[in-house]
Amino acid sequence: MSIPTADSAAGQAVKAADRAHVFHSWSAQALIDPLAVAGAEGSYFWDYEGNRYLDFSSQLVNTNIGHQHPKVVAAIQEQAAKLCTIAPGFAVESRSEAARLIAERTPGDLDKIFFTNGGAEAVENAIRMARLHTGRQKVMSTYRSYHGATANAIALTGDPRRWANETGVSGIVHFWGPYAYRSPFHSENEAQECERALAHLEETIAFEGPHTVAAVILETVVGTAGVLVPPAGYLAGVREICDRYGIVFILDEVMAGFGRTGEWFAADNWGVVPDLLTFAKGVNSGYVPLGGVAISPAIAATFAERPFPGGLTYSGHPLACASAVATINAMAEEGIVENAKRIGEDVLGPGLRELAERHPSIGEVRGLGVFWALDLVKNRETREPLVPYNAAGAANAPMAELAAACKQRGLWPFVNMNRFHVVPPCTVTEEEAKTGLAVLDEVLSLTDAHTV
Structure with missing residues (x-):
């Protein structure tokens, strides 16, 4: 695994050029702050400050074989x-x-x-x-x-x-x-x-x-x-x-x-x-x-x-x-398809269901392979979503807070509406999957605070 080194000046230059010239998809251009990425390998990518992120999003659920195979x-x-x-x-x-x-x-x-x-x-x-x-x-x-x-x-x-x-x-x-x-x-x-x-x-x-x-x-x-x-x-x-x-x-x-x-x-x-x-x-x-x-x-x-x-x-x-x-x-x-199946059956599925036992904000766990979602709720009995459908701004604050907490701990998340998607590369190792689950266990206390 490559060891990321900090190069703040290079990162600032990349960010400045992006903000001056790149028009981003699905975004209000003045309201976004893209992370400048310096490199990637396997299940990780890193920025110019030397911060490394475990990619639990597979970018847009597409780097199935991991980065830089x-x-x-x-x-x-x-x-x-x-x-x-x-x-x-x-x-x-x-x-x-x-x-x-x-x-x-x-x-x-x-x-x-x-x-x-x-x-x-x-x-x-x-x-x-x-x-x-x-x-x-x-x-x-x-x-x-x-x-x-x-x-x-x-x-x-x-x-x-x-x-x-x-x-x-x-x-x-x-x-x-x-x-x-x-x-x-x-x-x-x-x-x-x-x-x-x-x-x-x-x-x-x-x-x-x-x-x-x-x-x-x-x-x-x-x-x-x-x-x-x-x-x-x-x-x-x-x-x-x-x-x-x-x-x-x-x-x-x-x-x-x-x-x-x-x-x-x-x-x-x-x-x-x-x-x-x-x-x-x-x-x-x-x-x-x-x-x-x-x-x-x-x-x-x-x-x-x-x-x-x-x-x-x-x-x-x-x-x-x-x-x-x-x-x-x-x-x-390399048995990558088989690895995805095994990780789902032996690590992610059982691990996410364990989290659901501890965190009242998890309404449902569903998925297979390396394709999972947590349906987050305010109330398990009524199944009221943690945030409203298509929530934005203050209404979406609990999910935004959850995503930010993951990033601060080196886990890159995939969140959509009231759901947290667990979608690492098909090459993810058992150790990496468990690392991601441990971060999730920690940050879900934030969503638990919104339950009734």
Whole structure:
């Protein structure tokens, strides 16, 4: 592990240039104070003051293989020396091999891969494929979801980031997915939640007109909106409904894929095969921007003689694909997916449930692999969230205080609304996971102070 050294002057220069010229996403530009990062390795990154942080966020839940994995860095360097870029219309080794390795691991017979630059573009193109394949226009997604920030992807998104981007154009329909802890169906258990959520989906389809619905898109495990693990039977039930009405079933595995849940793809936990599967993030841990769509034979056949009306200059970029090849091979050789599963079952799951026994602000613990969330509450009996939905400013103070306390103790958190997400790299060690849990144990006293 590299030992960070302080270089305040360099850090100040980086910060000054950022504040003068960089326009940041999802932010009021005058109200943010970005940390200047000097380097990273494994499960850690550090600033120019020499402060080191255990990355319990995996950045944006994407550095599944950890920071600066030497095999991936070497593969990028080797590819750069050989062929930095080439147009998408050519066949090149890194692109072909990346597609082969991904297709080997996707569920069922999703054997064709269309490459994009990230997850939002993957969703955009999956929607395009579904609409052209079916000749229908409507696409259905859940309220508790995030699918990206481009036009269709943000419209599909259920969380509040959608609101400022809405155009009023029809074609997107939202519905309630299962969330037993805060059930919109007043369910009393997981089985009831599954049954009622499926009935709700089918009824919504009926009222929208099944012949108008091109696709249903779901995050296999809902990510940013709460790490919501679907109840047993739900995904299979959605698959059956889609089959019955000729609707394309799309699973968004941008966050849940490539080891995050302890399987190569989250769908493997339930043995469900979608028609289209979107991926990004963990495919190469974001070392070079890359995403894509895995495509079923039936949908691929639609474009066998008919041109697919979509493409990107950097589709299947050689550097990105080389990093994906190295990432997938390293994950297989080093048992990284298995490590994520073991850490979830033996360390994070039991450890978080232990914390829940001591901290009254923890309403529910849920997750699998290295994909967990604490649902924080004011009152366990009423399940009132610690902060209101989409809280900002003073209303969000308890969560802001929690995040700041983590950072002061060298733990970089992922917080969203009333939830603390525990999402370290898939390479996290048992010792590192326990270190993070110990910090959490300490700082949760702050949220406990807000309970009644």
